[in-house]
Structures are given as structure tokens and as C-alpha cells.
Amino acid sequence: GQHGKRIVFMPHPNAVPFIDAFAPPAHVEVCTKAETSFLPLLSRSVAMITDYTSVAFDMALLRRCVFYYQFDREEFYGGSHNWREGYFDDDRDGFGPVATDEAALVANIAAFLARGSQPEPEYVRRMEATLPETDGHCCERVFAAICETARPYRHRMPA
Numbered sequence: 431g432q433h434g435k436r437i438v439f440m441p442h443p444n445a446v447p448f449i450d451a452f453a454p455p456a457h458v459e460v461c462t463k464a465e466t467s468f469l470p471l472l473s474r475s476v477a478m479i480t481d482y483t484s485v486a487f488d489m490a491l492l493r494r495c496v497f498y499y500q501f502d503r504e505e506f507y508g509g510s511h512n513w514r515e516g517y518f519d520d521d522r523d524g525f526g527p528v529a530t531d532e533a534a535l536v537a538n539i540a541a542f543l544a545r546g547s548q549p550e551p552e553y554v555r556r557m558e559a560t561l562p563e564t565d566g567h568c569c570e571r572v573f574a575a576i577c578e579t580a581r582p583y584r585h586r587m588p589a
Contacts, residue, residue: 433543435476440466442483476547477526479535486525490557491564495542495549496526499535523560525553 438459441449446462454460461471472478472488477495480486486496498520520528526549529535542549549557563571 433547435543435547438471438475440468440471477539477542477549479539482520487561490525491561491568493549493554493557493564495547495553496524497535497538497542498524498526498528499532500528500530501532523556525549525557525560527553 436459437457438461439452439454440461440463441452443463445452446464449460469488472485472494473492475489475494477497478485478489479497479499481498481500486498489496500520518524527534527538529538
């Protein structure tokens with residue numbers, strides 16, 4: 431496009447059989463997890479559009495903008511899905527703007543592109559506050575924390 435970016439659509443694996451129903455235009459590249467390495471794709475992405483996925487945290491670790499498109503928010507949290515609102519609120523804590531209609535989503539993306547494809551400082555602050563460590567040792571720290579949590583119970587287990 432005019433900003434030198436490609437648009438890649440990667441549907442959830444459960445939606446792959448229905449790709450034709452999405453009718454993606456020719457300029458949108460369709461990738462599936464079966465044929466595309468997911469993490470390298472994320473690392474090359476400047477932003478992501480999602481609804482509710484936890485992949486937003488992967489993007490935040492990379493300090494990349496997330497656009498939340500939650501056109502079905504009332505239905506999604508209204509009990510028709512197996513998902514409930516939790517401690518993390520996308521409006522308050524999310525890593526990019528939340529839109530509930532297509533026009534707002536497009537406006538959010540246009541503003542992002544006009545800023546040179548950089549997330550707004552507020553969203554960067556949220557990313558840094560939520561995921562402060564970017565040194566590549568996060569898995570080690572999580573593993574150590576899990577081991578430490580289990581430690582008091584080891585003494586109670588029969589030999």
C-alpha cells in the first residue's frame with residue numbers, strides 16, 4: 431500500500447475451513463498456522479488487528495501496536511461465549527485502541543500510519559508496565575517462579 435505495508439490475514443485455526451466466506455481481497459495475503467511460522471510472522475509485523483486474543487501480549491512484548499476490533503463485545507461477554515471479563519480490561523489496560531465499529535478501526539489504523547507506524551506513548555507505557563522484561567529470559571523466570579511456588583509442598587510429600 432501507500433505506506434509500504436502488507437496486510438496479512440491469519441485466521442484462527444478453527445476458522446480456516448471458512449476462509450472463502452471472509453472473501454479477502456486480492457491485496458490481502460492469507461496465511462495459516464499450518465503453512466506459516468507464527469512467531470517469525472509476528473516479529474515482522476508492525477501491528478496486529480484482533481478481537482480478544484491473548485496473542486496481543488506477544489505483540490506487546492515486541493512493543494508493537496494492537497488494534498482491538500470488538501464489534502460483538504456485548505454478545506461476546508454476554509454469556510453466549512465461554513469467555514468472561516477478567517482482570518485485564520482492553521479499554522483500560524490494552525496495547526492499542528479499541529474499536530467497536532469498522533469506521534473507528536479504520537480511523538485508528540490511519541492515525542497509526544500517519545504517526546509513522548508507531549504506537550501512541552500511552553500504549554507503549556502499558557506494554558512496558560505489563561511486560562517490563564524484554565531480555566529473552568522470561569521463560570526462565572516463569573519456570574523459576576513456578577518451582578518456587580511448588581517448593582513448600584515438597585516437604586509434605588511422602589518419601
